Amino acid sequence: MxxxxxxxxxxxxxxxxxxxxxxxxxxxxxENPLDQFQEFTSPEEKLDYFFKTPNRYTQSSAYDWLESVRVSLNTSEKTNDSTGIMAYKLMEAKLYSDIGDNDKSIAIAKELYNKTDTVDLNKMTLLLELMDENYHKLQMYDKQIEIRELKKGLGLTENVAFYDIYASMGLYRQAMKQYIMDVKPTIPDNDYYAFAEFYNKVGYYLYQDKSAPTALNEFNKSISFLNLYVNDISIQKSEGEIFKAEALRAEVEGNIGKSQVLLKQYIEAIPNLNSSIKTFKEFNQGEFSPAIIENTLNLAEAHLQLDNNKTAKKLLEEEFEVINVEQQIKRNRLLAAYYDKIENYKSAAQFYKRNAFIKDSLKATEVSILKQQLVAIVGTSDLENSRKLINEQKVANEKIRNDLKAKDERIYLVLISLVFTVLGLIGLVYAYAKSIKNQRLIAEQKHFIEDSLKEKESLLREIHHRVKNNLQMVSSLLSLQTRNTKSKAAIEALEEGKSRVKAMALIHQKLYQNEDLSYIEMQGYIESLINSVQSVYKKGGHNINITVDAEGTELDIDRAIPFGLILNELVSNTFKYAFPEGDDNGKIYIHLRKEGDQGYFEYSDNGIGLPEDMDERSNSSMGFRLMNRLVNQLKSKLNVDRTTQGVRYWFNFY
Missing domain, CATH: 1.20.5 (Single alpha-helices involved in coiled-coils or other helix-helix interfaces)
Incomplete structure (x- = not known):
């Protein structure tokens, strides 16, 4: 062995x-593109090479390029070479844009734009393209539109349309209208391929605007014009033109399939999506990867809706080289839906969590973009920070070189450590296998606990419902007793008791109707309580203008019951005593607020006010004694203001 x-x-x-x-x-x-760049001596040659080299970062990072450009810029500044300064600053702005420091890039571009009298048309074109690019990345679309207006004014015709900006802003209808107005008049009547592209683009904007039925009509027009183009034997077509036509057909078929998924026409969508994916894969071009991914996700969704779960899972587990954030969120959502269908809730939860993490990351990115937008709007250009960044990058580059040398020396040690790592992994696998049983047990216990909590919540809701029914029965008994009683004082006492019982029953009714059994939304409760009191005093209170200001305030049951009883007493007193000559101009104002651990309650009416001997009566009045005890229960003191018209009560609570 x-x-x-x-x-x-x-x-x-x-x-x-x-x-x-x-x-x-x-x-x-x-050969390193940066080395070739440094061989040029003229700033104009360097500028031309820089912007015509799209793969300049294959061997040297943008920071390496920035360091080289800054050295040349410093030399030009020392010799007052305005041509060199302009060229190198333009490159510097582009490098900052590629790094992601769009605010710095904009600041440099603005500085150059302010010197438009010394900028030729070629450099002005590069400058405006750069500002256009930065404003797009910073989502400052109004500024992007201004730049394109400037380009139009200078007679520059390339990339001066506005429909792509509207689409970036999510204004797909506006983008479509602008696209139709800009493009359709330029298409010759016999250019079938251009019409196929045109109707595909119009359909795409409608699809993005969630107008799938109308979008399908436009996509079908696109297919018709594409067939006319392919079958037109009077036009000789090159291999490249045939390739483009097939690529467009695949794109349109994919768009048709996606629209059908949106319309829940899953069976019809599957062949269109399959055909589109197959054609794109045959071309094997990187530029079609986003379309392949998008069509694959829609195909998986169609199969998932048709309960073809295995096919859907196989599609969702395909390996993609590059997948954007929105597509990743969609794939996670579909995988979660798949695991929900097969009742593997643990795996489903993992994919829901992944989407939550992605959304948190997107929020952080939005904050970063907002910060850069602020800097770009203010227009500050911190050159010292730029120099400091380059110096820091020099130190970092030197450290990387030293680390690479040390890494070569340590390679044998690393390989030996790999052997021990493998042994460690074997131990981990053994430990993991041993823990699977425990994990299953924990999952079962968690499921049991969740079921118990649901059962307890259901029981608690039922208890509140029964308490409410019992209190209503008590209220009914009091009503029966009232009918059998001839004493006016006894009837009045029974009616007051009935009103208080209804106030408590209403609390329990609101609780079992809520999703959250812990708190009561007081605005709706107070309005219901006032209606209940009005039903008791049938001859009074219906013309009073009642204002309730308690929106958004929630109280637990321990506070809500005392509040309900206090308010019941106050409203009842107003209905009975405040307006002896009629309540046509009567007003009641109720205010309740709670922020954190502190709250405030106020009640006022514009009636005749309290009698002068109220202090003596309050000692013998059951209603006032009850209110004082209830306020004490809320750890507060009931305050009465007799200086204004009517009466005003208030107190703070905790």
Missing amino acids: KPKKQTVLTFFFSLIFGGYLLCAQTTNKT
């Missing part, structure tokens, strides 16, 4: 070192 292990280990080491040497040789063969 030992010779076999040594042979495998030797082969493993050989593969690593062979790959390392092969990568090093391949890297040496490819």
Whole structure:
């Protein structure tokens, strides 16, 4: 056994070192674009090479380029070379944009734009394109529109449309109208391919605007014009033109399939999406990757809705080279829906959590963009920070070089540590296998606890319902007793008792109707309580203008019951005594607020007010004694203001 292990280990080491040497040789063969850039001596040549080299960061980072450009810029500044300063600052602004410091890029671009008298048309074009790009990244679409208006004024015709900006803002209808107005008049009557592109774009804007039925009509028009183009034998077509036509057909079929998914026409959508994906994969071009991913996700959704769960899962688990944030969120959502369907709630929860993390990350990105927007609007250009950044990058680059040297020296130690790591992983796998049983037990216990909580909540809701019914029965008994009683004082006492019982019953009714059994929304409760009191005093209170200001205030049951009883007494007193000559101009104002642990309650009416001997009566009045005890229960004191018209009560509570 030992010779076999040594042979495998030797082969493993050989593969690593062979790959390392092969990568090093391949890297040496490819010429670094930054080295070629530095060979030029003229700023104009460097500027031209810089903007015509899209793959400039293959071997050197944007920070390396920034360091080189800054060295040349410093030289030009020392010699007062205005041409060099302009060229290098333009490159510097582009590099900051590529790094992601869009606010710095905008600041430099604005500085250059203010010197428009020294800028030729070529540099002005580059400058405006750069500002357009930065404002798009910062989502400052109004500024982006201003830049394109400037380009129009200068006679620049490339990239001066506005419909793409409207689409970025989510204004798809406006984008469609602008696109139709700009593009349709320019299409010759016999250019079937251009019409196919046109109707596909119009359909895309309608699809994004959630107008799927109308979008389908436009996509079908696109297919019709594409068939006319392909079948037109009078026009000789090159391989490239045939390729473009097939690519467009795949795009339109994908758009038709996505629209059908939106309309829940899942069976009709599947063949269109399959055809689109197949054609795009045959082309095997990186530019079609986003369309392949989007169509695959929609195809998975269609299969999921048709309960083809295995097919849907296979599609969702496909490996994609690049997937954007929105597509990742959609894939996680569909995987969660799949696991919900097969009742694997633990896995479903994991994918829901992943989407929550992604959304948190998007919020952080939005905050970063907002900060850059503020800096771009203010227009501050902190050159000292730029120099400091470059110096820090120099130090970082030097450290990286030293780390690479040290890494070569430590490679053997790393390989040895890999062996121990493998052994450690074996131990972890064993421990993991041992813990699976415990995890299952925990999951079962969690499920049991959740079921118990739901059962207890249901029981508590039922208790509140029964308490409310019992209190209503007490109220009914009091009503019966009232009918059998001839004493006016006894009838009045029974009616007051009935009103108080109704106030408490209303609390329990509101509780079992709420989703949250802990709190009561007081605005609705107070309004219901006033209606209940009015039903008791049938001849009074119906013309009084009642204002309740308690929106958004919630109280627990321990506070809500005392409040209900206090308010019941106050409203009853107003109805009975406040307006002896008629309540046509009567007003009641109720205010309740609670912030944190502190609250405030106020009640006032514009009636005749309290009698002068109220202090003596309050000692013998059951209503006033009850209110004082209830306020004491809320750890407060009832205050009465007799200086204004009518009466005003208030107190603070905790």
